[in-house]
Amino acid sequence: MTETVSSLAALLGGRVVGNGNQAITGVADLRMAGQDKIGFVRDTRYRDAARTTKLGALITFDELETPAAQIVVADVGLAFARVALCFHPVPRAAMRSIHPTAVIDSEAHLDGAVEVHARAVVGKARIGAGTVVMAGCVIGDDCQIGADCVLYPQVTLYRGVVLGNRVAVHAGAVIGSDGFGYAMDGAQFVKVPQLGGVRIHDDVEIGANCTIDRGAIGDTQIGARTKIDNLCHVAHNCVIGEDCAFAAASLVAGSTVIGDRVILAGHAAVGGHLKIVSDVRIGGNSCILANVDAPGDYMGHPLIEKRRWIRTMVALRDLSDLPRKVDVLEKRLNQRNGEGLGRS
Numbered sequence: 001m002t003e004t005v006s007s008l009a010a011l012l013g014g015r016v017v018g019n020g021n022q023a024i025t026g027v028a029d030l031r032m033a034g035q036d037k038i039g040f041v042r043d044t045r046y047r048d049a050a051r052t053t054k055l056g057a058l059i060t061f062d063e064l065e066t067p068a069a070q071i072v073v074a075d076v077g078l079a080f081a082r083v084a085l086c087f088h089p090v091p092r093a094a095m096r097s098i099h100p101t102a103v104i105d106s107e108a109h110l111d112g113a114v115e116v117h118a119r120a121v122v123g124k125a126r127i128g129a130g131t132v133v134m135a136g137c138v139i140g141d142d143c144q145i146g147a148d149c150v151l152y153p154q155v156t157l158y159r160g161v162v163l164g165n166r167v168a169v170h171a172g173a174v175i176g177s178d179g180f181g182y183a184m185d186g187a188q189f190v191k192v193p194q195l196g197g198v199r200i201h202d203d204v205e206i207g208a209n210c211t212i213d214r215g216a217i218g219d220t221q222i223g224a225r226t227k228i229d230n231l232c233h234v235a236h237n238c239v240i241g242e243d244c245a246f247a248a249a250s251l252v253a254g255s256t257v258i259g260d261r262v263i264l265a266g267h268a269a270v271g272g273h274l275k276i277v278s279d280v281r282i283g284g285n286s287c288i289l290a291n292v293d294a295p296g297d298y299m300g301h302p303l304i305e306k307r308r309w310i311r312t313m314v315a316l317r318d319l320s321d322l323p324r325k326v327d328v329l330e331k332r333l334n335q336r337n338g339e340g341l342g343r344s
Contacts, residue, residue, distance in 0.1 A: 018069035179236020
């Protein structure tokens with residue numbers, strides 16, 4: 001694929017500075033050579049690198065002193081993402097292609113252009129047009145997969161999982177495994193059958209080696225456009241809202257309801273049967289054991305407002321220095337008392 005600086009600027013709604021006819025075939029780092037590549041500058045710290053870059057074009061927030069053509073935009077990060085997707089789109093099936101080692105149930109329904117790669121297994125499922133099922137995936141009976149989805153290698157969908165359109169599930173993820181449900185019979189555990197499913201809405205991305213459990217009776221749900229990083233776990237009966245983002249190793253225990261636009265930083269842990277309202281942002285390594293009823297930024301264990309948590313950490317740091325300060329004061333006091341006795 002070849003674009004020009006002007007055509008990319010039109011895509012971004014940006015302003016061209018310099019040669020708008022410069023041909024661009026891909027993206028690259030500022031320090032790399034490539035007259036046909038475009039990079040980005042979103043911080044003043046990289047002005048010097050921009051002056052000496054060998055790239056043909058840059059995406060920037062302001063005009064720079066550089067030999068490269070420039071596309072000036074308000075949000076450099078977003079603009080670069082769109083340009084990168086232009087040259088490296090998410091895989092989509094353009095034609096029907098079934099690898100000879102794939103195993104597909106005779107009652108499976110593949111809508112038009114679908115790719116099924118080597119050693120994938122597809123049960124009595126429905127798969128939408130444009131979807132790519134990569135090597136070693138397992139899709140159980142009664143699954144429904146929308147259009148233009150991509151399942152990377154070794155993804156497993158248990159029976160009855162529903163994916164919307166344009167859902168991406170990365171390698172090794174397991175969706176629809178049994179929730180952790182048991183009843184006690186004296187000192188023994190008795191399994192509670194997990195009879196629900198998992199419903200993942202449009203434009204969701206699930207990271208590598210994530211686990212999303214099926215509901216006990218109803219469905220575990222992931223809202224539209226939510227992004228879940230690698231190694232996360234969403235337990236049974238959880239309902240996750242739209243436009244959320246969970247960073248790596250975040251954990252959500254069963255039956256918790258999370259609103260829209262909630263962010264969990266890395267290794268955050270959320271207890272079960274809780275409610276977190278929309279527009280909450282939770283810092284890394286935090287532990288949530290009670291409802292979060294107001295939007296805002298939170299951190300810590302127990303969870304408190306982020307500003308208060310920072311003040312607490314500063315106070316604890318200063319507290320560790322308290323014994324030394326007390327020793328200094330005691331020495332000064334003893335010295336003064338000794339001097340006073342000497343004068344008397």
